[in-house]
Amino acid sequence: MTREEKANVIQDLTSQLADSPSIYLADISGLNAAQTSDLRRAAFKANIKLAVVKNTLLAKAMEASDKEFGNLPEVLKGSTSLMFSEVGNAPAKLIKNFRKKSDKPLLKGAFVEEAIYVGDENLDALVSIKSKEEMIGEVIGLLQSPAKNVISGLKSGGGKLAGILKTLSER
Incomplete structure (x- = not known):
């Protein structure tokens, strides 16, 4: 690889690092060709871009970011x-699901929403992080819950009240 090619790769990596809010570093060494292909296919389906990079070029891109x-x-x-x-x-989630079939990939580290996680032991914590859409859904559900309870109470209470009035009028 020439110096120009290396400079281009570093520049591309730097722009990808800047554009992505979530960056994971994983070790997939030891996977055979079929497993690697399955991992790439699963990443594509999950809208995750997977790339194998040289450590020195990535380090320089991180430095330039x-x-x-x-x-x-x-x-x-x-x-x-x-x-x-x-x-x-x-x-x-992709790593955790893929580990059901294999002991790899191993999580080396992650950069998620300005937070840094180093080591494979953080995988469960990273899986439990909720996305923006999940958080919005939970908040909307919590906000709708009291209103639904009031409405259902009024509907059922209205039926009870009408029944009581009917019974009283018959007497």
Whole structure:
């Protein structure tokens, strides 16, 4: 790879790092060709961009980026795959589901909504992160719940009241 090609790759990686709110670093070494293909297919279906990168080029792209990656560049050892996603927990769910069949991929680290997670032990915490849409849905559900209770109470109470009035009028 020439210097120009390396510079272009670093520039592309820097722009991808800047554009993506969720960045996951995973180790997929040890997966055979069929497993890697299955992982790529699952990532595509989940709207996750998966790319295998050179650690030195990724480290330089992180350095050139406006984002603060903290100690995330320290995990760039061995084979590294990048996962970009708009939804914060989608790559974590993909990794967890894929691990039902295999012991890989291993989570090296993640950058999700300005927070940095280092190490595979954070996978469960990352899976439990709710996306913006899930949070909005929960808030709407909580807001609708009291109104639904009042309306159902009025409807059922109206029937009871009419029954009581009818019984009283008959006497």
